[in-house]
Amino acid sequence: MKEFVEYIAKELVDNTSEVSVNEVEGSRTTVYELKVADGELGKVIGKNGQTAKAIRTLLSAIAAKNGKRAVLEIVE
Numbered sequence: 001m002k003e004f005v006e007y008i009a010k011e012l013v014d015n016t017s018e019v020s021v022n023e024v025e026g027s028r029t030t031v032y033e034l035k036v037a038d039g040e041l042g043k044v045i046g047k048n049g050q051t052a053k054a055i056r057t058l059l060s061a062i063a064a065k066n067g068k069r070a071v072l073e074i075v076e
Contacts, residue, residue: 001062001070005032008055013040029069032059036074044074 002023010016018037023030036044045052056072063070 031071
């Protein structure tokens with residue numbers, strides 16, 4: 001799933017070398033921390049947060065299919 005988040009983020013931004021995803025696994029939940037370049041943050045979040053919400057929805061659906069829980073945090 002880390003690769004999925006990274007792929008989506010790289011398709012949204014112009015500076016793909018600045019995209020990084022950190023995976024923090026807990027006992028029941030996995031947290032994915034997404035970092036992008038300063039000027040690219042708006043592209044990942046989207047208007048009124050719609051893009052970020054869509055990414056989170058897809059990530060949750062994939063995690064639920066695997067019997068897990070996933071959370072996406074966009075780090076500034």
